[in-house]
Amino acid sequence: MHIRTALIDVRKERRDECRRLYRDEILPAMREYTGNLFAHCMEPIEPGAPWLVMGGWVDRGASDKYGASAIRNKFASLVKPMLERDAIYRQYQAIE
Numbered sequence: 001m002h003i004r005t006a007l008i009d010v011r012k013e014r015r016d017e018c019r020r021l022y023r024d025e026i027l028p029a030m031r032e033y034t035g036n037l038f039a040h041c042m043e044p045i046e047p048g049a050p051w052l053v054m055g056g057w058v059d060r061g062a063s064d065k066y067g068a069s070a071i072r073n074k075f076a077s078l079v080k081p082m083l084e085r086d087a088i089y090r091q092y093q094a095i096e
Contacts, residue, residue: 001037002063003092007050014082019043021082022053026075030055033071035062050088060093 010018022041030039037056044051057063066072079087 001094002057002060004055004057004063004067005090005092006053007088007090008053008079009050009084010082011084018051018079018082021078026079029071029075030066033066033069035059035065060091063091 019041027039027041030036035058037058039055040053042052042054055063055066057066076087
């Protein structure tokens with residue numbers, strides 16, 4: 001299993017719009033992408049903390065394919081104007 005994460009600081013005035021974008025477009029598309037195991041966008045409980053976006057993939061190849069895809073780049077360009085600063089991206093692999 002391979003996990004991709006993004007920490008995003010969403011502008012206060014754009015939070016409702018960002019929630020709709022993730023709920024209605026981004027997460028459904030990620031979940032339908034070949035090799036996806038799960039996709040979630042998590043809002044923080046602590047005020048001021050960043051949101052956590054994460055997707056689980058069957059392996060690194062599937063994760064990298066999504067990461068280089070036109071659909072992922074489209075979504076990143078739609079979210080970017082809603083952010084206070086650039087997203088912080090990380091990838092993780094299972095210890096087996």
